[in-house]
Amino acid sequence: MTGLATQEVVDVARDVATDVAARTAASSDLAPALEKNPSASTFVVFSQELDKQLMAFTLANSAAASGMRVTMFFTFWGITALRQRAKKAMPETKSKTLMDRIFAWLLPKDSKRLPLSSLHFMGIGPRLIRWRMRRKGVASLEEQIATARALGVRMVLCDTSVELMGFGRDDFLEGLEVAGATACLEAAATSKVAMVI
Amino acid sequence: MPIVQLAVALRGMAVGDEVEVAATDAAFLADVRAWARLTGNALEELEATASRSRVRVTKVDPGSGSGGAA
Numbered sequence: 537m538t539g540l541a542t543q544e545v546v547d548v549a550r551d552v553a554t555d556v557a558a559r560t561a562a563s564s565d566l567a568p569a570l571e572k573n574p575s576a577s578t579f580v581v582f583s584q585e586l587d588k589q590l591m592a593f594t595l596a597n598s599a600a601a602s603g604m605r606v607t608m609f610f611t612f613w614g615i616t617a618l619r620q621r622a623k624k625a626m627p628e629t630k631s632k633t634l635m636d637r638i639f640a641w642l643l644p645k646d647s648k649r650l651p652l653s654s655l656h657f658m659g660i661g662p663r664l665i666r667w668r669m670r671r672k673g674v675a676s677l678e679e680q681i682a683t684a685r686a687l688g689v690r691m692v693l694c695d696t697s698v699e700l701m702g703f704g705r706d707d708f709l710e711g712l713e714v715a716g717a718t719a720c721l722e723a724a725a726t727s728k729v730a731m732v733i
Numbered sequence: 734m735p736i737v738q739l740a741v742a743l744r745g746m747a748v749g750d751e752v753e754v755a756a757t758d759a760a761f762l763a764d765v766r767a768w769a770r771l772t773g774n775a776l777e778e779l780e781a782t783a784s785r786s787r788v789r790v791t792k793v794d795p796g797s798g799s800g801g802a803a
Contacts, residue, residue: 575771594734597734597737598734598736598737598764598768600740601737601739601740601768602736602740602767602772603740603771603772603794604771675734683734683737687740687741
């Protein structure tokens with residue numbers, strides 16, 4: 537595709553996704569909207585590894601580009617890809633226990649610190665693969681996340697996983713939904729494509 | 734992500750408009766064929782070599798592009 541840089545795509549996509557967002561907002565609960573749409577897809581993202589996250593976002597973005605309504609349901613280690621450092625200025629919504637802090641410290645702090653499922657080499661692997669991706673013009677995970685958001689991909693955090701690992705809402709990117717297994721199943725049941733990654 | 738870029742470009746176009754896409758991605762041709770089947774847009778293949786492919790897409794489906802057909 538000529539002349540469209542990734543940032544431009546994100547910007548344009550964000551603009552055109554507003555009507556999608558409007559549609560989504562119009563059906564306050566997503567269930568009726570999902571039923572109406574014959575081609576929806578659901579990706580359950582369980583894994584935290586960079587390679588698996590890349591695959592999940594590539595599929596989700598391709599599905600959105602192909603006109604599908606897309607839900608990504610992040611559970612267990614998968615949620616760490618959407619972490620962001622809580623802003624210091626913001627008072628924390630709930631006080632953290634020592635164990636909460638240990639979990640937060642042990643898990644990847646954000647998408648840039650995800651391990652690789654193979655050839656990790658104590659952190660050299662992810663750097664190497666990111667360098668190769670840059671050289672070969674492959675969109676980075678961060679660009680893919682931005683694109684997914686711009687395309688109106690619905691991203692849902694598993695409520696139990698967030699709770700279990702001692703996180704709060706302000707530990708994650710803004711604009712994510714929080715829901716449970718039943719909401720995930722509903723999205724999957726009304727999808728033509730459903731995958732666990 | 735040429736397919737995503739193509740879908741985004743299509744959102745700004747009217748039905749009947751054409752866009753030409755050139756990509757160096759080896760998988761682009763297979764992907765754009767699948768994309769055309771999924772979205773119902775018309776595809777014409779202009780060039781297909783190992784290192785470069787070029788297609789012309791005519792917008793058929795008014796709802797195609799990001800976020801899902803309404």
